[in-house]
Amino acid sequence: MSQPAFRHQELEYMPLKLKSIMARANLSQHDLVKRMPAGLRGPTCRPTVSRILNWDEWPVNIDRDSIVEAVEALLREAHVSEADIAQAWQPDSPEVRYLHPKFKSKPPLGDDPMIHRKEALTEQARKHWRLFKDPFTDDINAPEDVFLADDQRYVREVMYSAARHGRFVAIVGESGSGKTTLRRDMIDRIRRERLPIQVIQPRTIDKNTLTAGAICDAIVLDMQPHAKLRRTLEGKAREVERLLTESSQGGYSHVLMIEESHDLSVSTLKFLKRFWELEDGFKKLLAIILIGQPEMKNRLDERNFEVREVVRRCELVELLPLDGKLEEYLTHKLQRAGVDYAKVFAPGAADAALAKLIQKVGKHDYVSMAYPLEVNNLTTRALNAAAAIGATSIDADLIKEL
Incomplete structure (x- = not known):
C-alpha cells in the first residue's frame, strides 16, 4: 500500500471547524x-x-471526496446538524488558531520568565462555563478566598508566629507564588x-x-501618624526605641514588613539586624x-560574607510550587x-497542566513554575x-495545545 503524498510547502496552523464540531x-x-477510506488505512493514517x-493539508494521491464522504457519514451518525456539517471544512476562528505553538503571529516570550502571559477571561468563556465572576482575576477578597495547602499554611503560620513573638524571617518565592496574598491575609487576620500587633510597612517604592x-520614619509615622520627624539618625533611633x-x-x-526585599542594600540589611535587636527585658520590640x-x-546565603551576621539570625522560608496540589487549587x-x-x-x-508548567533550566535540570499566577494564566x-x-x-489534549 502506498503512503499518502503531500505537496511540500510551508504551512501555517489552520485547524478546520471540523475539529471543534467533533469536540x-x-x-x-x-x-x-x-x-x-481503504486507501488511507495503515500506520500513516493517524498523522494524515x-x-x-490541524493544517488543512490533504494528500494528493487519495481522492478527497472519499475522505469527505466518510467523515460526513460519521458526523451524521453522531447526530451533528446539517448546518454544522456544511461548515466543517472551513478554517476555524483566530481564537482557536492562535493556540498552536507554531502559529506565526503568537508573540515571542523573549526573556520574560513567565511561561504563560496574562489573558482576560472572554465573555464567551464566562457564558460557556457559567462563570459570573472571574476565578483568577482580583479573586482574593476574603479570607475564604485564600488557598491554603500544607506549604502555604506553614508559611502563613511562620509569618503569624514571627509577628507575635519577635522573630526575624525572610519569605522567598517566585513572582506570582502568593507572597503578597499571604501578607494581605496576615494583616486581615x-x-x-x-490582635494587639502593630504592622509597620515602609512605603518607599524603590527598596534599593x-x-x-x-525605616525609622516609617515606624514613627505608622505608630503616630502626626508625629514630627527627627532630623538626625541618632534622634530618629531614640524616638523609635x-x-x-x-x-x-x-x-x-x-x-x-518589607516587600521586594531582594532589592535592599547590604547596609540596610545590616541595619535591620540592629532594629531586630531592640529589646525590653526578654521581649523583642520589633519582629521583621x-x-x-x-x-x-542568594543574598542571604551563608557564603555571602558581607551579610553573614544577618544570615545567622534570619530564618529563611521558601514558598514552593503547587505541584501535587494543582487539582486541589483549581477545585x-x-x-x-x-x-x-x-x-x-x-x-x-491537571496532570497535563502541571507538565506544561515544567521549565527546562540548562541541559539537564528542570524546574516547576506551578505557582498561582502561572496556573491562573494557563x-x-x-x-x-x-x-x-x-x-x-x-x-x-487541549492543555497540551496551549
Missing part, C-alpha cells in the same frame, strides 16, 4: 481514523488525519481577630533606596518579615466562583480555548 459531538481523532484537521533613616518600648509595655507587639523573590535567597478557585471542577476539567487535565487560556471550540470539558 462538541464527543468524537475523537481515533473515531475519524477508523472511518477513513492530523494534517487534515490581625484586624479580624483584633530604603535607608535606616527611612521610645515608641516601641512604651507600646510594648502597653501590651502590643510590632512587626516590620522580609518578603522577596529568589534573588533574596478551590472554581468552587469560590460557584462552579464544580469536575464539570470543567476532564480526568488527567487555566484562563484553557477556559477561553475550550469555549471557543464549544468543548464540554477541558482535557489533557
Whole structure:
C-alpha cells in the first residue's frame, strides 16, 4: 500500500471547524481514523488525519471526496446538524488558531520568565462555563478566598508566629507564588481577630533606596501618624526605641514588613539586624518579615560574607510550587466562583497542566513554575480555548495545545 503524498510547502496552523464540531459531538481523532477510506488505512493514517484537521493539508494521491464522504457519514451518525456539517471544512476562528505553538503571529516570550502571559477571561468563556465572576482575576477578597495547602499554611503560620513573638524571617518565592496574598491575609487576620500587633510597612517604592533613616520614619509615622520627624539618625533611633518600648509595655507587639526585599542594600540589611535587636527585658520590640523573590535567597546565603551576621539570625522560608496540589487549587478557585471542577476539567487535565508548567533550566535540570499566577494564566487560556471550540470539558489534549 502506498503512503499518502503531500505537496511540500510551508504551512501555517489552520485547524478546520471540523475539529471543534467533533469536540462538541464527543468524537475523537481515533473515531475519524477508523472511518477513513481503504486507501488511507495503515500506520500513516493517524498523522494524515492530523494534517487534515490541524493544517488543512490533504494528500494528493487519495481522492478527497472519499475522505469527505466518510467523515460526513460519521458526523451524521453522531447526530451533528446539517448546518454544522456544511461548515466543517472551513478554517476555524483566530481564537482557536492562535493556540498552536507554531502559529506565526503568537508573540515571542523573549526573556520574560513567565511561561504563560496574562489573558482576560472572554465573555464567551464566562457564558460557556457559567462563570459570573472571574476565578483568577482580583479573586482574593476574603479570607475564604485564600488557598491554603500544607506549604502555604506553614508559611502563613511562620509569618503569624514571627509577628507575635519577635522573630526575624525572610519569605522567598517566585513572582506570582502568593507572597503578597499571604501578607494581605496576615494583616486581615490581625484586624479580624483584633490582635494587639502593630504592622509597620515602609512605603518607599524603590527598596534599593530604603535607608535606616527611612525605616525609622516609617515606624514613627505608622505608630503616630502626626508625629514630627527627627532630623538626625541618632534622634530618629531614640524616638523609635521610645515608641516601641512604651507600646510594648502597653501590651502590643510590632512587626516590620518589607516587600521586594531582594532589592535592599547590604547596609540596610545590616541595619535591620540592629532594629531586630531592640529589646525590653526578654521581649523583642520589633519582629521583621522580609518578603522577596529568589534573588533574596542568594543574598542571604551563608557564603555571602558581607551579610553573614544577618544570615545567622534570619530564618529563611521558601514558598514552593503547587505541584501535587494543582487539582486541589483549581477545585478551590472554581468552587469560590460557584462552579464544580469536575464539570470543567476532564480526568488527567491537571496532570497535563502541571507538565506544561515544567521549565527546562540548562541541559539537564528542570524546574516547576506551578505557582498561582502561572496556573491562573494557563487555566484562563484553557477556559477561553475550550469555549471557543464549544468543548464540554477541558482535557489533557487541549492543555497540551496551549
